[in-house]
Amino acid sequence: MAPLITSSARLVSSSALSLSRSPLGRRLNCGALLRWATLVAILLSQLLAGSAVATQDELRLPLDAEDRLLLGNPARGAQLMSATLGEASVAIYPVGGEHHRWHGQLWADVGVLALGPAALWRFGLSMQTVADFGNDIRFRLVRLYYDANTGLQLRAGPGVLSLGYRHRCSHGADGAVPGRILIRSGLDLDYAFSKDLGPLELRGKGVLQMTVVGQNADADFQPRAVAYGSVGIRLPLIGRLALVGSAGIGLAVVGTGSRPVFSLATEPGALRAEPLPAAALGVEFGRPGPAGRVVLHYQRLLDTGNSAQAQAAQLLALRIEFLWSAARRGAP
Numbered sequence: 001m002a003p004l005i006t007s008s009a010r011l012v013s014s015s016a017l018s019l020s021r022s023p024l025g026r027r028l029n030c031g032a033l034l035r036w037a038t039l040v041a042i043l044l045s046q047l048l049a050g051s052a053v054a055t056q057d058e059l060r061l062p063l064d065a066e067d068r069l070l071l072g073n074p075a076r077g078a079q080l081m082s083a084t085l086g087e088a089s090v091a092i093y094p095v096g097g098e099h100h101r102w103h104g105q106l107w108a109d110v111g112v113l114a115l116g117p118a119a120l121w122r123f124g125l126s127m128q129t130v131a132d133f134g135n136d137i138r139f140r141l142v143r144l145y146y147d148a149n150t151g152l153q154l155r156a157g158p159g160v161l162s163l164g165y166r167h168r169c170s171h172g173a174d175g176a177v178p179g180r181i182l183i184r185s186g187l188d189l190d191y192a193f194s195k196d197l198g199p200l201e202l203r204g205k206g207v208l209q210m211t212v213v214g215q216n217a218d219a220d221f222q223p224r225a226v227a228y229g230s231v232g233i234r235l236p237l238i239g240r241l242a243l244v245g246s247a248g249i250g251l252a253v254v255g256t257g258s259r260p261v262f263s264l265a266t267e268p269g270a271l272r273a274e275p276l277p278a279a280a281l282g283v284e285f286g287r288p289g290p291a292g293r294v295v296l297h298y299q300r301l302l303d304t305g306n307s308a309q310a311q312a313a314q315l316l317a318l319r320i321e322f323l324w325s326a327a328r329r330g331a332p
Helices: 002-020 023-027 030-047
Strands: 078-095 102-115 119-132 140-156 159-172 182-197 200-215 222-236 241-255 261-263 272-285 291-301 313-327
Touching: 140 182, 159 200, 200 241, 222 272
Parallel strands: none
Antiparallel strands: 078 102, 078 313, 102 119, 119 140, 140 159, 159 182, 182 200, 200 222, 200 261, 222 241, 241 272, 272 291, 291 313
């Protein structure tokens, strides 16, 4: 992400500076224009570079109801800051990549503008750290993951339709291991539903992601799109304790190129498909309101970024998650 931010900011700053030295530029107060243009370039670079469980996850498994943010919508009219969701988790990896031994993650999702009972503009942000055993205290920070996304949620039929833009990136930490900056940012379309079958709640989700702009120093591995489907269940056990589970399968379409940075306008080269299985099973306590979960989670990671060439990893994590929410009306 940093190379794209730096180059974009320098380009806009240079153009604005040239304009500010002209007579027209002086009349238009181009000093202010320069500052605003640089800021806009930085913000656009953040968005134009690649629900969260963890930001490295390729499949967002439906362990939660998809309409939780919409529960804060008003019956009519518009409302700002209608609902918020948050999650914090820690995990250990009994089975993982060479450098996956621990992770910590924070995630928040905000209903920015609710329009009646069925439409919402939302913004989400998450950060995850991954550590290995590579120092004296057996906790060496290895990699950072970020995920920023915004878009619309609409009630549609029995479920929720979401259309937005998602920026995902990962970076090495403190030069702990040789690695690459990975960026994937683009369009995110999904439809999720839930159905009550007696005490059992059945959930399903279908997702399509298209990379608009990406970066990978291994130009022979450029993810262009990901599509997947998943199902999940929630079954009450005793009191506020419930069993939760989910499984899904996806395909990543990967191309090749000649440069680290690629986009929709770049020739995809030789295309191939990479399988992306994932599954989770655990127990949840606390609904409605704040909740906690203990989950065993498996996934195939498309690329760890912790090597000179793309490297997939089979990961099994034992995760402890804490979730909370606030809505103007009702509660998830």
